[in-house]
Amino acid sequence: MTITELKRTPLYPLHIEQNAQMVPFAGYEMPVQYTKGIKQEHLYTRKHAGLFDISHMGQVKLWGEHAAQALETLIPGEIQHLNPNDQRYSLLINEQAGIIDDLMITHAGDYLFVVINAACKEKDISHLRDHLAGDCQIEELTEFALLALQGPEASTVMKRFCPDATRLNFMTGARFRLNGVDCFINRCGYTGEDGFEISMPAVNADEIARALLAEDEVELIGLGARDSLRLEAGFCLYGHDLNENITPIEANLNWVVSKSRLQDSDASYPGIEVIRHQLAHGTEQLRVGLLSEGKAPIREGIAVLNEKEEEIGTICSGGFAPSVGKPVAMAYLNKQYTSLDTRLMVKVRDRIQHVKVVKLPFVQHSYYKRSK
Amino acid sequence: MSGLKYSEDHEWLRVDDDTTVTIGITDFAQDQLGDVVYVELPDEGKQVTKDEDIAVVESVKAASDIKSPVSGSVLEVNQQLSDEPEKVNTDPTGEGWFFKLKLDDPSEIDQLMDEAAYLSFIKNS
Secondary structure (H helix, E strand, O other), rough: OOOOOOOOOOHHHHHOOOOOOOEEOOEEEEEEOOOOOHHHHHHHHHOOEEEEEEOOOEEEEEEOOOOHHHHHOOOOOOOOOOOOOOEEEEEEEEEOHHHHEEEEEEEEEOOEEEEEEHHHHHHHHHHHHHOOOOEEEEEEEEOEEEEEEEOHHHHHHHHHHHHHHHOOOOOEEEEEEEEEEEEEEEEEOOEEEEEEEEEEEEEHHHHHHHHOOOOOEEEOOHHHHHHHHHHHHHHOEOOOEEEEOOOOOOOOHHOOOOOHHHHHOOOOOOOHHHHHHHHOOOOOEEEEEEOOOOOOOOOOEEEEEOOOOOOEEEEHHHHHHHHOOOOEEEEEEHHOOOOOOEEEEEEOOOEEEEEEEEEEOOOOOOOOOOOO | OOOOOOOOEEEEEEOOOOOEEEEEEEEHHHHHHHOEEEEEEEOOOOOOOOOEEHHHHHHHOOEEEEEEOOEEEEEEEEEEHHHHHHHHOOOOOOOOOEEEEOOOHHHHHOOOOHHHHHHHHHOOO
């Protein structure tokens, strides 16, 4: 047995001070919850402003004259046409159109700022280096921290520290001074609420986190609530809802696939033919949302059954949804069962529970979209 | 002293009379589990042997099996937990009780810990 030493983020002392329950996550010792508990932390974020330490995530800088063009050879989205400050959600995909990771890309002026999943850092960086090394510069920002400030009061708080950042539209980002520190701030998040993700030098993370936390509206929120918030928002969690055997079309992420690149015979990225084929002919399975009519949480790995009790799919993410007040889940189902309101069943410890296919998200998104 | 008896699996047991007991999970257990969102209770009349899985408690985080600390048959379950599972967190040894058992062998109770022994058990575990 090999014992790998868990890494710590710059906020580790703060987590301990705040009585966090620390758990191993993607090679890091991370706070799953603080003293309030997951449910209260979840509800707090939907009402006020939650502060999340997401410094375990990978931050990467790509630059060089052809960086955008180079990155497009690995993803199904459009990067070359982004305006400065624009941010996009995208996917690294393999030759079978399987998803290697999901990521956020911001046009940061003279470079692309990319955020990748903690558990995928190593494989993503080697993937980028293997394919792009000759075409652009790749630098992993290891000495940086990442904080997310999420919730309806996030902007009120941000206004006191950095009023300019509150003028950012949803899915845009830029450099700002915050608390006297040079930061990169995106208006985005993983909760479905308005909010910001703030990238900063690791050495400044503790002081910035404490400054934000000193505001009345702000509480620290753990990874447990981060997961229940993203599930309600209908967002995919890599390693659960997405993996290397699932395509963007099966994951119902068609909006991530650029139509104009599909029509462009010169455009090329791994799996492009698979995507064209699946868009034309459909897929066997599709990711959908399921709302439970029972009370027992429906967890990942549970089989979804049709009325004859035949297995027609599997739960990929599921749990109790505090803002919905009942269990919700996402599942991959055989295509014929994916229309809205289809009634299906799951067996939780041999007890049948009814579920129905519903539209995602489970909780309406409330992003900041500036009127033009 | 509370008069409750405790198992190493963090269940408590209260002796109601010579043959019946009420069973739930301890304050320590609920704190470890976090917010309870669902409790699956046994059917009334079910026969259970000591240390057999008899209920499931689900928190936001995970599902955990609850073992019966003694043998017997289920007399009654706490229906209130169906609508208010959070009672397990807020009042674990009161309104958050799980079920009542009719004992097969009252002497099994003697094998359980008293409060002082349990407190020292959780301190050292």
